[in-house]
Amino acid sequence: MRHLFEPRLVNDEFGDPALYVDFRDERRALLFDLGDIGALPPRKLIRLSHVFVSHTHMDHFAGFDHLLRVVLGRKTGIVLFGGPDFVAQVEHKLRAYTWNVVHRYEVELVIDAREIGVDGCGQRARFSSRTGFAREPCAPFDLPGDVLHEETLFRVRGRFVDHELPCLAYALEEKAQFKVAKDRLAALGLSTGPWLRDLKLAVLAGAPGTTPLRLRWRDRHGEHETTRRVDELREVVLDVVPGRRIGYVTDLRFTEPNLHTLTQLLSGVDQLFIESVFLDADRAHATRKNHLTALQAGLIARRLGARAVVPFHFSPRYEGRSAALAAEVHAAWSAAPIAPGDSA
Numbered sequence: 314m315r316h317l318f319e320p321r322l323v324n325d326e327f328g329d330p331a332l333y334v335d336f337r338d339e340r341r342a343l344l345f346d347l348g349d350i351g352a353l354p355p356r357k358l359i360r361l362s363h364v365f366v367s368h369t370h371m372d373h374f375a376g377f378d379h380l381l382r383v384v385l386g387r388k389t390g391i392v393l394f395g396g397p398d399f400v401a402q403v404e405h406k407l408r409a410y411t412w413n414v415v416h417r418y419e420v421e422l423v424i425d426a427r428e429i430g431v432d433g434c435g436q437r438a439r440f441s442s443r444t445g446f447a448r449e450p451c452a453p454f455d456l457p458g459d460v461l462h463e464e465t466l467f468r469v470r471g472r473f474v475d476h477e478l479p480c481l482a483y484a485l486e487e488k489a490q491f492k493v494a495k496d497r498l499a500a501l502g503l504s505t506g507p508w509l510r511d512l513k514l515a516v517l518a519g520a521p522g523t524t525p526l527r528l529r530w531r532d533r534h535g536e537h538e539t540t541r542r543v544d545e546l547r548e549v550v551l552d553v554v555p556g557r558r559i560g561y562v563t564d565l566r567f568t569e570p571n572l573h574t575l576t577q578l579l580s581g582v583d584q585l586f587i588e589s590v591f592l593d594a595d596r597a598h599a600t601r602k603n604h605l606t607a608l609q610a611g612l613i614a615r616r617l618g619a620r621a622v623v624p625f626h627f628s629p630r631y632e633g634r635s636a637a638l639a640a641e642v643h644a645a646w647s648a649a650p651i652a653p654g655d656s657a
């Protein structure tokens with residue numbers, strides 16, 4: 314199955330949290346959290362269309378300057394999402410520099426900063442390089458449920474968890490996956506390729522069957538190109554099944570309200586990226602720091618029915634012992650269900 318997107322952590326488990334999600338067929342990407350992103354080459358940063366920040370502790374937001382420096386003069390726009398006070402924080406970051414020449418750059422950069430309030434209302438402002446990044450207020454926006462961003466093929470949802478401050482946990486959901494019959498495809502003289510994304514777009518958008526689609530793919534015989542109608546191609550799709558869902562969860566306390574929120578956001582998630590900062594032997598310390606232990610992260614993954622779990626955001630105190638943290642997460646995630654009343 315050709316996936317719409319490929320998520321990958323930017324740093325190792327001890328580095329700053331950041332999840333880069335590549336949409337290979339679209340030459341664009343999303344980023345969850347904006348800590349140290351120096352490991353991402355400029356070409357990958359330039360592909361970013363939207364950045365979703367969980368909260369603005371330094372390890373999640375200090376990469377803003379690096380991103381700005383790379384995209385300035387090269388990219389026309391980027392959308393940044395964050396929690397309470399986020400628009401003001403973006404403005405303060407921009408105010409920290411002198412912008413007396415930037416209005417002359419050939420490529421105008423517009424930063425669209427969007428802030429989610431705990432009351433569910435959205436605030437928004439625009440900052441253009443043409444005006445030295447002066448704040449231009451935009452109309453507040455409503456959030457339909459917990460959907461922060463929606464396109465034809467995917468959506469991003471977010472809900473607040475408690476980290477002694479409101480912190481956004483995110484779900485990235487592909488709306489549908491097509492199961493393709495390889496034999497029917499071969500009978501038509503075709504092979505899978507990026508054109509499947511165009512077919513998906515056409516079908517999900519309800520395009521007429523006569524709509525022509527240009528198909529390009531590459532195999533061992535080289536490059537191929539042909540044009541087919543949507544209704545011809547629809548025959549190769551065996552089934553439309555729910556799309557892949559991934560979760561990005563970091564910086565939170567292990568509390569029942571947080572678990573309830575995550576259940577609403579991420580039940581049955583295919584792949585869960587979750588912080589696992591401390592070993593459970595140091596649980597008292599984790600509680601003081603408003604973070605999860607690895608065991609707690611594993612229990613959350615199990616509660617959610619996550620099909621895969623990727624732990625990250627390990628405390629540097631365990632340098633050289635990452636296997637112990639990962640083992641604790643996986644043991645709790647894969648263990649037999651605990652009987653009600655058992656404490657874990």
Ligand SMILES: [Zn+2]
Binds near residue numbers: 564626
């Ligand atoms: Zn953190």
Ligand SMILES: [Zn+2]
Binds near residue numbers: 368476564
């Ligand atoms: Zn934090």
